[in-house]
Amino acid sequence: MLVGASACGGGGGSSDKASGGSDAKAAGNPAVSSSPSPTKPAGPPMLLETITPQTGTTVGVAMPISVVFTNPVAAGARATVEKAMKVSASQPVAGAWHWFGDQRADWRPKAYWPSGTTVKIDADLKGVSNGNGRFGVHGYTHTFKIGDDVRADVSVTAHTMKVTRNGAPVRTLSINAGSAEFPTWNGTMAVIDKQEKVHMTSCSVGISCDKGSPNYYDLTLPWDVHLTQSGTYVHYSTGDPNPGSGSARGSHGCVHLSMPDAKWFYGQVKQGDPVTVTGSPRAKASADNGYAAFNLDWPQWLAGSASGETTTTTL
Numbered sequence: 001m002l003v004g005a006s007a008c009g010g011g012g013g014s015s016d017k018a019s020g021g022s023d024a025k026a027a028g029n030p031a032v033s034s035s036p037s038p039t040k041p042a043g044p045p046m047l048l049e050t051i052t053p054q055t056g057t058t059v060g061v062a063m064p065i066s067v068v069f070t071n072p073v074a075a076g077a078r079a080t081v082e083k084a085m086k087v088s089a090s091q092p093v094a095g096a097w098h099w100f101g102d103q104r105a106d107w108r109p110k111a112y113w114p115s116g117t118t119v120k121i122d123a124d125l126k127g128v129s130n131g132n133g134r135f136g137v138h139g140y141t142h143t144f145k146i147g148d149d150v151r152a153d154v155s156v157t158a159h160t161m162k163v164t165r166n167g168a169p170v171r172t173l174s175i176n177a178g179s180a181e182f183p184t185w186n187g188t189m190a191v192i193d194k195q196e197k198v199h200m201t202s203c204s205v206g207i208s209c210d211k212g213s214p215n216y217y218d219l220t221l222p223w224d225v226h227l228t229q230s231g232t233y234v235h236y237s238t239g240d241p242n243p244g245s246g247s248a249r250g251s252h253g254c255v256h257l258s259m260p261d262a263k264w265f266y267g268q269v270k271q272g273d274p275v276t277v278t279g280s281p282r283a284k285a286s287a288d289n290g291y292a293a294f295n296l297d298w299p300q301w302l303a304g305s306a307s308g309e310t311t312t313t314t315l
Contacts, residue, residue: 008182008200008231008254046071046134049103051121053271055142061112061149062190063272064293065121065142072102074131078306081105084128084136089312090118098296098304100288108293108301110309112274113146115166118315150269152234154255156184156279159245161234161255163268170268173261176243177280179250182207187284188276189227190291191269198224198233207252217252223262227255227275228290234275236262 049068053059065087073081082097087107095109113119120143125136153162156177163170178184199220203209217239225234234255240247243256255277257265269275274294284295293301302308 008178008233008252044134045137046073046125046128046130047136047138048123048125048140051123051140051142053142053144055144058145058147058270060190060270060272060274061115061146061151062188062274062291062294063113063146064106064108064190064291065119066104066106066291067121067123069103069105069130071130071134072132073099073105074102075306077129077131078105081125081128081130082305082307084125085121085123087310087312088120088122088315090116090315092314093117093312094309095312096302096305096309097307098287098293098301099306100304104288106288106291106293110298112149112294115146115149117146119144119146119312120315146272147270150273152265152269152273152275154184154275154277156277158279159243161257161265163265165268171264173257173265174242174244176240176247176249176251176256177277178253178282180281182250182252183282184251184253184255184277184280185228185230185232185282185285185289186277186280187292187295188274189232189285189289189295190293191271191273191275192226192229192290193271194225194266194269196224196266197222198226198235200231200233222259223257223266225266225269225275226290228285228292230285230289232285232290234262234265 047070049070052066053063078099093109095107097105097107099105123140126139128136149166151164154175159175161173161175197220201218221235221237223236232253236259237256240249240256242258285292287293287296
């Protein structure tokens, strides 16, 4: 998963930087599937830290393909690198790469992925230069599937979350979002991951490290759906057990659900499902604050691409 603060918080924006994905290095396993080149590289190796989603996974319709390099890729080399990272799908999908800084490139479709689509990223980087004296020595391949079209639409002002599956309404849940002091990010955030329990602290997100402060907290809370690297979750909070317009209790930026609703929602969503927040006084989350790619419109997305819009080849 993306490495970030484990707490609701007001910090993080475009400065939040992905350093991993759901296939990040762990327990001595390689971060991405790879096979060594039989030839000696022309210079130091250009390697990938992660490719997300993991191969074999099923993800939501708003999930980008996110590639993180271990070393910077020069601007002049990005078009060549993009063209070497071929995206194919079981049905044609228009999309493009977009660079966040010089080490992360994400590919997203122009609109959401069609549910049921099989997607393959084949990063044939052997011999490809990063423009800074490094050359690819590995090929990387990940194949994943787009699952049911599950969406959650959060209205901060109405204190509701409407959940749909494949276009049909499923449930409307009562919520509380951020307070006036710590508002929730607006916009669409694809689920990063989820955990049954998360240790959340106010100090980790820069709210307060003073135990005497009314904004200090140090809690382990259940049914946590992770939305931003800066620490936004949908979850249950012991300090706000019955959220809704009647309680009107604001969070530190997270979206609060009741215990039964939080457990139910946790069971419905997967990585890449879009959660869209409206009505907050805060700006949209930056597109690299987790996987919020759809917070950029298409011209803005293309402005960060070196090779422009392409259509996937057919699997």
